[in-house]
Amino acid sequence: xxxxxxxxxxxxxxxxxxxxxxxxxxxxxxxxxxxxxxxxxxxxxxxxxxxxxxxxxxxxxxxxxxxxxxxxxxxxxxxxxxxxxxxxxxxxxxxxxxxxxxxxxxxxxxxxxxxxxxxxxxxxxxxxxxxxxxxxxxxxxxxxxxxxxxxxxxxxxxxxxxxxxxxxxxxxxxxxxxxxxxxxxxxxxxxxxxxxxxxxxxxxxxxxxxxxxxxxxxxxxxxxxxxxxxxxxxxxxxxxxxxxxxxxxxxxxxxxxxxxxxxxxxxxxxxxxxxxxxxxxxxxxxxxxxxxxxxxxxxxxxxxxxxxxxxxxxxx
Amino acid sequence: xxxxxxxxxxxxxxxxxxxxxxxxxxxxxxxxxxxxxxxxxxxxxxxxxxxxxxxxxxxxxxxxxxxxxxxxxxxxxxxxxxxxxxxxxxxxxxxxxxxxxxxxxxxxxxxxxxxxxxxxxxxxxxxxxxxxxxxxxxxxxxxxxxxxxxxxxxxxxxxxxxxxxxxxxxxxxxxxxxxxxxxxxxxxxxxxxxxxxxxxxxxxxxxxxxxxxxxxxxxxxxxxxxxxxxxxxxxxxxxxxxxxxxxxxxxxxxxxxxxxxxx
Numbered sequence: 001x002x003x004x005x006x007x008x009x010x011x012x013x014x015x016x017x018x019x020x021x022x023x024x025x026x027x028x029x030x031x032x033x034x035x036x037x038x039x040x041x042x043x044x045x046x047x048x049x050x051x052x053x054x055x056x057x058x059x060x061x062x063x064x065x066x067x068x069x070x071x072x073x074x075x076x077x078x079x080x081x082x083x084x085x086x087x088x089x090x091x092x093x094x095x096x097x098x099x100x101x102x103x104x105x106x107x108x109x110x111x112x113x114x115x116x117x118x119x120x121x122x123x124x125x126x127x128x129x130x131x132x133x134x135x136x137x138x139x140x141x142x143x144x145x146x147x148x149x150x151x152x153x154x155x156x157x158x159x160x161x162x163x164x165x166x167x168x169x170x171x172x173x174x175x176x177x178x179x180x181x182x183x184x185x186x187x188x189x190x191x192x193x194x195x196x197x198x199x200x201x202x203x204x205x206x207x208x209x210x211x212x213x214x215x216x217x218x219x220x221x222x223x224x225x226x227x228x229x230x231x232x233x234x235x236x237x238x239x240x241x242x243x244x245x246x247x248x249x250x251x252x253x254x255x256x257x258x259x260x261x262x263x264x265x266x267x268x269x270x271x272x273x274x275x276x277x278x279x280x281x282x283x284x285x286x287x288x289x290x291x292x293x294x295x296x297x298x299x300x301x302x303x304x305x306x307x308x309x310x311x312x313x314x315x316x
Numbered sequence: 317x318x319x320x321x322x323x324x325x326x327x328x329x330x331x332x333x334x335x336x337x338x339x340x341x342x343x344x345x346x347x348x349x350x351x352x353x354x355x356x357x358x359x360x361x362x363x364x365x366x367x368x369x370x371x372x373x374x375x376x377x378x379x380x381x382x383x384x385x386x387x388x389x390x391x392x393x394x395x396x397x398x399x400x401x402x403x404x405x406x407x408x409x410x411x412x413x414x415x416x417x418x419x420x421x422x423x424x425x426x427x428x429x430x431x432x433x434x435x436x437x438x439x440x441x442x443x444x445x446x447x448x449x450x451x452x453x454x455x456x457x458x459x460x461x462x463x464x465x466x467x468x469x470x471x472x473x474x475x476x477x478x479x480x481x482x483x484x485x486x487x488x489x490x491x492x493x494x495x496x497x498x499x500x501x502x503x504x505x506x507x508x509x510x511x512x513x514x515x516x517x518x519x520x521x522x523x524x525x526x527x528x529x530x531x532x533x534x535x536x537x538x539x540x541x542x543x544x545x546x547x548x549x550x551x552x553x554x555x556x557x558x559x560x561x562x563x564x565x566x567x568x569x570x571x572x573x574x575x576x577x578x579x
Contacts, residue, residue: 244395245392245395246394246395246484246487248514248515249514251510251511251512251513251514252511252512252514252515254511255511255512284511287509288508288509288510288511288512289509289510289511290509290510290511
C-alpha cells in the first residue's frame with residue numbers, strides 16, 4: 001500500500017481528484033491529507049469525490065499548520081470537516097501526534113469519530129509507552145503512520161506491523177530551483193517496506209511545509225523514475241535553461257523545463273512510464289501552453305503517484 | 317495593515333502599539349496616534365519607512381498629486397528592487413540610504429536604475445551625503461532628508477532617456493500592459509499561446525524607440541495607481557500610512573474597513 005503524504009493545498013487535492021479518473025488500479029493508494037487552510041471547500045470536494053469512488057484516504061483532524069495554527073480557525077474548520085467525514089466513510093480520520101501530545105488528547109480526538117476506522121500519524125514522541133501500547137491494541141486504529149524517525153524506535157516496535165506505514169522524506173529540498181541538479185536517489189521503500197503494511201513519502205514536495213513564494217528565477221520539474229540498474233526510485237530534476245530572475249518569463253521557463261522532461265521520458269519510457277501527467281507536459285510543449293505553476297505542481301504529484309503505483313504493481 | 321483591513325478590527329494596531337510602549341486613548345483616532353508615532357520616528361529613529369513617507373509626502377502629495385503621479389514601493393528592476401518609483405509625465409527612481417544602511421551596493425543599484433528611469437535619486441541622511449556623492453554615478457541626484465523632514469537637493473539628477481535599456485523597461489510591465497502597448501504602437505499581433513507571448517512581444521518591443529518604450533512604461537505604470545479607487549484611498553489614509561497603502565493591495569470593502577478603523 002502506498003500512502004503519499006500531502007499538505008492540503010489546492011494543487012494536491014486536484015492531483016488526487018485527477019487520479020480518481022486514472023485507469024490504474026488505485027486499490028493500493030491511500031492519500032494522507034494534512035489540511036492547512038481554514039476554508040475546507042477543496043478538502044470537502046476531494047473527499048466527496050473519493051467517497052463516490054470508494055477511494056480510501058486519511059485526513060488529519062487536528063491540523064496545526066498555516067491558517068489552522070489559529071485556534072479559532074481550527075474550531076470552525078473542525079465543525080465543517082466533522083460533518084464531511086460523517087458522510088465520507090472511505091476517509092479515515094487521523095490524529096497527528098507531536099512531541100507534546102498526551103494519550104488523553106489522542107483518545108478524545110479519535111473518540112469524536114466512533115464506530116469507524118481511524119488512524120494515528122506518529123509525528124512526535126509525546127505519547128508514553130503505555131499510550132502507544134494501548135493504541136497498538138485499539139482495534140479501531142486501522143493505520144499507524146510513522147513519519148521518518150519522529151517516533152522513538154522502542155515505541156515503533158510496539159506497533160503491529162500489519163498496521164504500520166513507514167513514511168520517509170526522500171526529497172532533498174534546495175533553496176532555489178536553480179540549485180537542483182541532475183538525478184539523485186529517492187527511495188527503495190516500495191520493495192523494502194514489508195513487514196510493514198505500507199510505505200509513504202512526501203512525493204516531490206518534501207516534508208517541510210512552505211506557503212506560496214515569489215516569482216521563481218528558474219522553473220523546476222521533479223520527476224520520479226525507476227533506475228534500471230538498481231530498480232530503486234530516483235528523482236530527476238528538470239530545470240529551465242534560463243535561471244536568472246531578469247531573463248525570460250516563468251511561462252517560457254516552464255516550457256523549457258517541460259521540454260527536457262518530455263524528451264527524457266520519450267528516450268527512457270521504461271524508466272518514467274506513461275501517465276496522464278506526462279501526456280499533459282507533452283501537450284504543453286507541443287502547443288506552447290503554460291498552465292501555471294500550481295498546475296505544474298499538480299502534474300508532478302500525479303506523475304509521482306503514477307510511477308510509484310507502477311513500480312509497486314510491477315507495471316514499471 | 318492587511319490583517320486589520322481583513323478583520324475590520326484595530327486589534328493588530330493596538331497590539332503593535334502596546335508592544336512599542338505607546339498608550340492610545342479610546343478618544344483619540346487611531347490615525348492620529350499613528351501619525352504621532354511617525355513624528356517620533358522622524359525625530360528619534362529615522363528608519364527606511366521615514367524616508368519613504370517623506371518622499372511620498374513631499375513628491376507625490378506635495379509637488380504632484382496622487383491622481384496624476386503614481387507611486388510604486390519596492391519595485392523590482394533587473395536584479396535590484398528600487399525603494400520607490402514615481403511615474404508622472406516621466407519616471408523617477410528613489411533609492412534610500414539611511415544612516416543605518418551601507419552604500420556598498422549603491423553603485424550597482426544606481427547603474428541599473430539609470431537604464432530604466434529618466435531620473436534617479438539617492439535619498440540619504442545628511443551625514444551620508446559625501447559618501448553617496450562619491451559612490452554614485454554623476455547622473456544620480458542626491459537628496460538629503462533634513463532634521464525637519466524636508467528633502468534638500470544636494471545634487472540634481474541628470475535626466476536622460478538615451479542610456480535606457482529596452483529590455484529592462486519591458487520587464488517592468490505586466491503581460492497585459494506590454495501587449496496593449498505593442499499593439500498600439502506596432503499594430504495587431506498574431507494570436508500566441510501564453511507560453512510564447514513573452515518572447516514574441518519582447519522581440520517586437522526591441523523595435524521601439526527608447527522614447528516610445530519609456531512613454532509606454534510611464535503610461536502603464538501611471539495607470540496602476542492613479543485610478544480613483546487607489547488615489548482616493550491613499551489620500552484618505554493618515555500621512556503615516558500612505559506608503560503602506562500603496563504597497564498593500566486591498567479590495568474596496570477592505571479599504572473601507574481600514575478607513576473606518578483609522579478615523
